[in-house]
Amino acid sequence: xxxxxxxxxxxxxxxxxxxxxxxxxxxxxxxxxxxxxxxxxxxxxxxxxxxxxxxxxxxxxxxxxxxxxxxxxxxxxxxxxxxxxxxxxxxxxxxxxxxxxxxxxxxxxxxxxxxxxxxxxxxxxxxxxxxxxxxxxxxxxxxxxxxxxxxxxxxxxxxxxxxxxxxxxxxxxxxxxxxxxxxxxxxxxxxxxxxxxxxxxxxxxxxxxxxxxxxxxxxxxxxxxxxxxxxxxxxxxxxxxxxxxxxxxxxxxxxxxxxxxxxxxxxxxxxxxxxxxxxxxxxxxxxxxxxxxxxxxxxxxxxxxxxxxxxxxxxxxxxxxxxxxxxxxxxxxxxxxxxxxxxxxxxxxxxxxxxxxxxxxxxxxxxxxxxxxxxxxxxxxxxxxxxxxxxxxxxxxxxxxxxxxxxxxxxxxxxxxxxxxxxxxxxxxxxxxxxxxxxxxxxxxxxxxxxxxxxxxxxxxxxxxxxxxxxxxxxxxxxxxxxxxxxxxxxxxxxxxxxxxxxxxxxxxxxxxxxxxxxxxxxxxxxxxxxxxxxxxxxxxxxxxxxxxxxxxxxxxxxxxxxxxxxxxxxxxxxxxxxxxx
Ligand code: ASP
Numbered sequence: 001x002x003x004x005x006x007x008x009x010x011x012x013x014x015x016x017x018x019x020x021x022x023x024x025x026x027x028x029x030x031x032x033x034x035x036x037x038x039x040x041x042x043x044x045x046x047x048x049x050x051x052x053x054x055x056x057x058x059x060x061x062x063x064x065x066x067x068x069x070x071x072x073x074x075x076x077x078x079x080x081x082x083x084x085x086x087x088x089x090x091x092x093x094x095x096x097x098x099x100x101x102x103x104x105x106x107x108x109x110x111x112x113x114x115x116x117x118x119x120x121x122x123x124x125x126x127x128x129x130x131x132x133x134x135x136x137x138x139x140x141x142x143x144x145x146x147x148x149x150x151x152x153x154x155x156x157x158x159x160x161x162x163x164x165x166x167x168x169x170x171x172x173x174x175x176x177x178x179x180x181x182x183x184x185x186x187x188x189x190x191x192x193x194x195x196x197x198x199x200x201x202x203x204x205x206x207x208x209x210x211x212x213x214x215x216x217x218x219x220x221x222x223x224x225x226x227x228x229x230x231x232x233x234x235x236x237x238x239x240x241x242x243x244x245x246x247x248x249x250x251x252x253x254x255x256x257x258x259x260x261x262x263x264x265x266x267x268x269x270x271x272x273x274x275x276x277x278x279x280x281x282x283x284x285x286x287x288x289x290x291x292x293x294x295x296x297x298x299x300x301x302x303x304x305x306x307x308x309x310x311x312x313x314x315x316x317x318x319x320x321x322x323x324x325x326x327x328x329x330x331x332x333x334x335x336x337x338x339x340x341x342x343x344x345x346x347x348x349x350x351x352x353x354x355x356x357x358x359x360x361x362x363x364x365x366x367x368x369x370x371x372x373x374x375x376x377x378x379x380x381x382x383x384x385x386x387x388x389x390x391x392x393x394x395x396x397x398x399x400x401x402x403x404x405x406x407x408x409x410x411x412x413x414x415x416x417x418x419x420x421x422x423x424x425x426x427x428x429x430x431x432x433x434x435x436x437x438x439x440x441x442x443x444x445x446x447x448x449x450x451x452x453x454x455x456x457x458x459x460x461x462x463x464x465x466x467x468x469x470x471x472x473x474x475x476x477x478x479x480x481x482x483x484x485x486x487x488x489x490x491x492x493x494x495x496x497x498x499x500x501x502x503x504x505x506x507x508x509x510x511x512x513x514x515x516x517x518x519x520x521x522x523x524x525x526x527x528x529x530x531x532x533x534x535x536x537x538x539x540x541x542x543x544x545x546x547x548x549x550x551x552x553x554x555x556x557x558x559x560x561x562x563x564x565x566x567x568x569x570x571x572x573x574x575x576x577x578x579x580x581x582x
Pocket of ligand 1: 194195196197236481482483526527528
């Protein structure tokens with residue numbers, strides 16, 4: 001038996017017990033005649049004590065232990081002289097009788113404690129050491145719990161977890177596929193799934209009316225800070241349902257997770273149509289923990305000879321409560337913020353509501369007090385408030401103002417990490433116009449069903465059609481999205497046509513799906529949640545990397561195994577990928 005207890009287990013009740021522990025040496029401290037060792041495992045830290053007077057040899061051996069040595073000790077649980085209330089085991093220590101070194105360790109390149117001196121790159125390279133640290137361990141435990149509770153909830157609701165293949169062929173979902181060359185079929189390729197979308201739909205045709213899977217998905221996208229080329233989804237599909245059934249079912253799932261994992265009762269979900277979300281917040285994933293809604297000023301702001309406004313499609317602003325005290329410097333910083341290339345506004349107009357109710361703006365030259373009072377009443381602004389206004393082309397300006405709104409939310413402390421404001425965004429447009437390719441793209445994916453009442457617009461004005469598509473958003477984070485699907489073969493074929501596929505292309509890529517639809521496809525719909533992101537949200541951060549045991553870095557590399565990497569000429573040959581090398 002390697003151990004009788006783990007390192008987080010022993011308490012005062014165990015005083016006097018003989019125990020055996022095993023773990024890693026976190027620290028050794030020599031204090032005169034005593035040597036103390038912090039012994040660590042996944043469950044905690046237990047202090048070991050060695051008394052020079054009682055056993056010189058043993059104490060000498062303890063003094064030689066290096067950081068991260070793996071040891072086994074036998075001894076007696078005794079009361080600690082100086083208690084540590086921050087540690088679960090802080091009232092006891094082990095008076096060691098026997099010490100055995102199970103394995104030595106090189107000195108680790110960073111300290112393996114809650115606060116570490118290791119930079120992210122070095123910690124990724126030595127991920128096995130980083131994994132020993134509490135913060136990562138807690139994250140992975142949280143992730144496990146979320147997965148477990150998800151399975152439990154969905155299984156109780158009659159969902160079956162069914163695996164779908166990883167070696168498939170391309171399913172366009174807006175990103176590039178990772179492809180895998182076939183050795184046995186030279187010149188042919190599998191693709192790794194961007195999601196199991198078509199398979200889960202085919203499972204519906206197969207009669208499995210409630211499916212889910214916690215599944216890896218692969219997208220060869222340009223990487224952004226919180227994107228991973230492979231990531232995990234909770235992927236779900238249901239047959240014989242309408243949008244309302246899906247929203248209710250998955251609202252309950254997320255409510256269950258918040259209850260079980262965080263002990264939080266999630267407030268009621270709000271609902272916003274996509275159009276409303278864009279108009280009121282400039283975002284399809286608004287953070288509704290705080291108001292600061294957009295107010296349009298176009299009608300009262302134009303016609304006063306201020307060309308910035310007069311030449312704009314929209315003049316729109318927000319009212320930051322209590323921010324009239326912002327200094328000139330702070331306002332300049334906000335202006336710089338919106339002018340950053342990532343945001344791209346040309347400038348920022350502001351207007352303070354003074355304590356006496358009068359107005360002071362950065363455009364006083366063009367707007368007199370009466371004009372500005374009109375602004376004030378549009379915003380319902382009060383003394384002490386600060387109005388911030390942007391102008392320009394509608395979509396762009398709204399997006400810019402969204403960034404400013406979020407920034408002001410941060411600055412004014414309105415985005416409290418302990419508050420959760422859940423939201424469904426519904427009625428997404430079916431299509432979006434791709435200016436570069438001069439064609440329509442599916443906003444969600446090509447299998448999404450138009451709203452039945454919009455079907456008649458399919459030929460005349462496809463761009464104006466809304467879809468039965470929905471996103472779940474919490475605190476400005478898109479946690480999941482899905483749609484009611486097309487289940488009619490003819491409509492699906494028409495959809496591919498609108499998306500610019502020729503009949504042959506559609507047949508080649510999706511013949512199997514349209515084939516299945518000819519054999520009694522039930523009405524169906526589903527949703528998928530970003531599991532890594534869900535875990536990060538539950539953990540209170542937005543860094544998904546910290547919730548993945550073996551993530552890739554910003555450049556899509558695994559620094560521990562050093563991948564991607566080249567392969568041998570023989571392998572290339574075998575895969576019929578004989579790239580001539582200079
Ligand atoms: N397959 C979709 C996605 O990965 C989700 C869905 O429509 O169910 O975003």
